[in-house]
Amino acid sequence: TRRYSSDREHTIFEQFCRIIAKHKDGDNWTVTKAPMRCTYKPHGTSVYFFGSDNPLSNKSFTPQVGYVALLIHEECDEMAGVSQMDDAENTYLRANGVEQANALDVKIFNPPASRSNFMNRYVEEMRGDSSCAIFDACYLNVPREWLGDRFFERAEWFKENKPEIYRNKFLGEVTGTGGELFDNVTEREITAEEWTQLNESGKVWQGCDFGYEHP
Numbered sequence: 001t002r003r004y005s006s007d008r009e010h011t012i013f014e015q016f017c018r019i020i021a022k023h024k025d026g027d028n029w030t031v032t033k034a035p036m037r038c039t040y041k042p043h044g045t046s047v048y049f050f051g052s053d054n055p056l057s058n059k060s061f062t063p064q065v066g067y068v069a070l071l072i073h074e075e076c077d078e079m080a081g082v083s084q085m086d087d088a089e090n091t092y093l094r095a096n097g098v099e100q101a102n103a104l105d106v107k108i109f110n111p112p113a114s115r116s117n118f119m120n121r122y123v124e125e126m127r128g129d130s131s132c133a134i135f136d137a138c139y140l141n142v143p144r145e146w147l148g149d150r151f152f153e154r155a156e157w158f159k160e161n162k163p164e165i166y167r168n169k170f171l172g173e174v175t176g177t178g179g180e181l182f183d184n185v186t187e188r189e190i191t192a193e194e195w196t197q198l199n200e201s202g203k204v205w206q207g208c209d210f211g212y213e214h215p
Contacts, residue, residue, distance in 0.1 A: 001051065001073050003079050004051050013036055016047060046063065048063075059091055061092060066096065068092045068103060069101075071088065071092050071093055082118055107119070113168045113174065115174050138172050139151060139170055155170045
């Protein structure tokens, strides 16, 4: 699943087709775009690609044979909230009359910087839950060839020059509270020389912040 149906083809669908090609297994798959589906010919297992922007359109989904054994929410921090994924699980993860229909639900996302983001809160809520496993992946614990030298060079540049961004974008750390308006504010006295330069430049304005959301 992706939040928006329009994002499926150029992301999750093309990624899956790329994997089929990488393993030189194209002869064993039937691939269609309408409906968007990849079916493994030897035993009929199908991979479906759904958007979550219109949950009612998929509410009656049932596979022709068997049941859904694996549900993956890709970039799930873009969802409207955990409830949107709960609705998808209620729709797709049904036994459909199959005994011991064990299923796995996977949520994949890059942690937003803000602690108040719903997925960051969800991860903290699920820590210690025996039904849930949490795995942290970053560029340091995947094969280097997946990303290439340029990615690593950029990571080192951010590590040196913009450590806050590096910690979030490259290490996946949650670095903010969600309440910051500006993250580069420093408190210091303005010098007399700076006052003079401002007045002489004509770049002095006065205004009013009405403070509807913050003082």
